Amino acid sequence: MAAPADVIPRRPTLLLIVVLGMLFFLMSISTRTRYIGETRTMFERSVMILFAPVPKTVNWIGQSLSDVYHGYLDMRRSVAENLQLHRQIDQLTTDNLRLRQSAGDLRRLRSLLGYSEQFTMMTTMAQPVMLDTSSRFKSIILDSGSNSGIEVNDAVVNASGLIGRVVLTTKDMAKVQLITDGNSSAGVLVDRTRRQGVLRGDGSTGAQLYDIISLADVREGDLIMTAGIDGIYPKGIPAGVVTKAEKGQELFKSITVRPSVDFGSIEEVIVLHTRKVPNDVVRYAP
C-alpha cells in the first residue's frame, strides 16, 4: 500500500533528528573519553572488531605484494651483487697469486741478500736462463756476463749453498759448471771434524768426497763446507751433506755427498768475484 506523499518526508525527518541526536551524544562521549585518555568507546571497538578482517586482509595482501616486489628486487640485486663478487673474487685471486709470487721472490731475494752480505768480495746477482743437468756435463747459463764483472773461475752460490764455478763468459752471459759435473772438483772440509778432502761431481745428481783416509771420522749427516784451499771457492760455503760413508777399497773412505743445492729449483744465484791466485804464483817453482 502506497503511503501518502506528505507523510513520507516526516517520518524519515524524525528518524534523522533522532539519529543525529544519538550520533551527537556518541561524539560527546567520544570527545570526553579522549580527554581522560581512553581513546575508544565500546561501540567504536565493536565496529572496529566487526570490520577488522577487511583492513587486515588488505594489509596482508599489500604486505605480501610488497614482500614479493621487494623479494624480486632483492633477488635481482643479489644476482648483480653475486656477479660483482665473483669478479672481485677472480681479481683478488689473481692479486693473491701475484702477491704470493712477490712474497716468495722477496723472501728468496732477502735470503740471497743476507747470504751475499757475509762475503767481503764483490758479488753479482744473476738468473739462470738455461739449465742442463741431463747429460754428464752439468751446467747452467746465467743472464749476466763479463759486462757485469763476471770472470772465469768466479764461484757461484745461492742461499742453499755451493752451485759451481764460471767456466766461460761472454759479454752478457756466463756458463757455470755445477759441482755435480763429472769434471768438477772443489776443496772441502767436514764441518764437524775439519777433515779436508776433494769433492768431485759424480756426473749425476750427487758428488763424491775423495782423499779422506779410512781412519777419519766422517759420518752420515755430516755437513760439508768449502775449505777455501782451491783458489776458486771461498771458505765456509755449504756444499752438501754426507749421505753415505763407508770404508773404501784402499786407504781412503768412499763417501757420497748430496749437494745442499737443489739444482732443479735454482731461480737466482750470486756470483762471487773471488780473488784469483795469479798464474805465476801457481806455477812458481823454486
Added chain:
Amino acid sequence: MRWLRFAVGLLIALTLHSLLDSFFPNSLAFFNPYVILVVYYSMGGNVFGGIIAGVIAGLVQDAYSGAMFGLHAFALTVCAYAVAYINSRLALRGTLAFGGCLVGAVIVNELVIYILVNILLKQKVEMFEQGMIVKTIFTCLFGMIVYLLLALFLREEPIEATRRPTGW
C-alpha cells in the same frame, strides 16, 4: 539485494580506505569513497534507507580514522538525508546528475565536519577551503567514473538498483 549491494560497496570503500592509508597516507584528505557510496545509495530516493546507510558508512569510517567517533556518521547522515530527500522528488539520473549530487554532498559533508569540530573540539580546521575544493574535485571525478563503470556492468541505470520498493 539493495542492502547486499550496499554491504559490498561498504567493503570496497573500507578496502580503498585501508589501501590508501597503507600506501598513500593522508590521501583521504583528498578523496572520500564513503561519500560516493552514500550518495549512490541515497539517490534511489529512499530517505529512511539513506539515513541508515549514512550512519553505517559513517561509523565504519569513524572506526578506522582518528576523528571522534560519530563525526563522519553525523556528516554522512546529513548528506544522505539531503540527497535522498531531493531524489525522492526530482529522481535525478545519469552520470552528470550523480556528479552534481556528489559535489553537493562533499561540500555539505565538509561543512558539517567543520562546524562540529569547531563546536565540540573548539579546533580550527587548517586549510579548510583548499581541502574541500580538492576533495570535491577528486571525489566527484572518481565517483563519476565508478558510476559509468557500474552502468556498463549492470547494463541499466545503476540508481534503479537502490530505489526503495513500491509502497515504502
